Amino acid sequence: MLVDGKWTEDWQPVQAKDAKGGFVRQVSSFRNWITPDGSSGFKAEAGRYHLYVAYICPWASRTLMARKLKGLEGVIGMTAVDPVLTAQGWTFGENADPLHGATYLHQLYSRADAHVNGRATVPVLWDKATGTLVSNESADIVRMMNSGFGNLASGPDLYPxxxxxxxxxxxxxxxxxxxxxxxxxxxxxxxxxxxxxxxxxxxxxxxxxxxxxxxxxxxxxxxxxxxxxxxxxxxxxxxxxxxxxxxxxxxxxxxxxxxxxxxxxxxxxxGVAETVKISHIKAGYYSIKTLNPNGIVPLGPDLPWARDLG
Ligand SMILES: N[C@@H](CCC(=O)N[C@@H](CS)C(=O)NCC(=O)O)C(=O)O
The missing domain is CATH 1.20.1050.10 (Glutathione S-transferase Yfyf (Class Pi); Chain A, domain 2)
Structure with missing residues (x-):
């Protein structure tokens, strides 16, 4: 959890609850938009943006799928964090952040905003040109990939x-x-x-x-x-x-x-199968200590359709 740009509390899956004890998801805080002409302040350009994801995460996987289906792999770079959540949230593990050498994802958030508050979530769409976070809202990122990249993108219209x-x-x-x-x-x-x-x-x-x-x-x-x-x-x-x-x-x-x-x-x-890593999904969800204190990852179930997936 980031408070005024500093990591202050160990990672917990639930930090906000409703009156009945239900989980409340944090509202995304970076909501900039990429457009073909750049009138939004963020122009679609090949090589300018970088996507940070976790293969365990369904929200990040939406954006990974959109990147594949819209033919944007050569346009938007991508880095996956380690599947296991640590006390400081997402880490880059052995594959350090290629852009800034960060160890933790939360360092990108405080780099973008020195006074940022809240959770450091994936996906993150990063702008290398201005050194800031464009968006951490997967629903927006999918729509940007669909229509914000003009001729740089191809594939089906996902939101006709x-x-x-x-x-x-x-x-x-x-x-x-x-x-x-x-x-x-x-x-x-x-x-x-x-x-x-x-x-x-x-x-x-x-x-x-x-x-x-x-x-x-x-x-x-x-x-x-x-x-x-x-x-x-x-x-x-x-x-x-x-x-x-x-x-x-x-x-x-x-x-x-x-x-x-x-x-x-x-x-x-x-391209879709490449966005699914069952080993990350199992390792990641079963690493959530409050739900699974000993961190044992089940061997099953046997999923015939998933045998060739990573
Ligand atoms: N509204 C966000 C939600 C993203 C989200 O909750 N991601 C989870 C992973 S599945 C996360 O990074 N959680 C870390 C945390 O909450 O500290 C989106 O759709 O992009």
Whole structure:
């Protein structure tokens, strides 16, 4: 936790709770925007921006997927932090930060703002030209990658104007029910908060299963959109992590045939498999000491679709 630019408290998964003991996610603090013409102050330029991610993190993985699908790998550099959370949060481990030689991710936050407060989260989109943090909000970063890089980007439009209302409606349900829902189950500090989060997670999975069971390819039919990215990053972690460490164990994802098939379809898209590292996902979630004091990482489950993933 950063207070006035200094790391002051050991890392804890939950630092804010609601009245019922439910986990409250911090609001992102850096919300600048990259545009093709630079009118926002951040011009799209090849080699200017760098993305910091953790392969364990679903929010960071959204941005990794968008970077792949929009053909931006040669335009935006990328560094992954170590999967294991330490007392000082994310560390660069053996692969020191290539831009500044930082040891901890929080050092980038205080470099960008000497008086910064709050948690040092991934993803981080860094601007090498001005030496600052452009954004630490994955939803914004995905949209910037989709439309902020002009001709430098390629691939499908992940947020087409004609589908925007439908995508927004899906996002509004998938975020609380699934993406953040699993965290609210896992990080609940009271039974009632856990029970509520658990019920919502499975209600949301049941709804998605019935939607995909009509044979559609993607959530909105033939168009692959950011709503698919948001859904996939949670589904791909479900059996390996959330079913166990977050106690989301009414059913496994593999008990949902349409969702399991959908997961494998997304995974087969060019480049997507490279954004998924099951070993990091397991090592990372099972390193959260308040949930797993001895740090033992389970050997199972056997996930046939994940055998070739890192
Ligand atoms: N709103 C952020 C959330 C990012 C987030 O919570 N990332 C987690 C990893 S999954 C993190 O870095 N947590 C470290 C912490 O909370 O101290 C986004 O979507 O970009």
């Amino acid at each position: 104007a004609e589908l925007a209302p439908q995508i927004d409606a899906l996002n509004d349900r998938i975020y609380p029910g699934l993406n953040n829902g699993v965290y609210r189950a896992g990080f609940a500090t009271t039974q009632v908060a856990y029970d509520e989060a658990f019920a919502l997670v499975f209600e949301t999975l049941d709804w998605l299963e019935s939607m995909m069971a009509d044979g559609r390819k993607w959530l909105l039919g033939n168009a692959f959109t950011e709503a698919d990215i948001r859904t996939f990053v949670t589904l791909v972690r479900f059996d390996a992590a959330y079913h166990g460490i977050f106690k989301c164990n009414r059913r496994r994802l593999s008990d949902y045939p349409a969702l399991q098939a959908y997961l494998e379809r997304v995974l087969a898209l060019p």
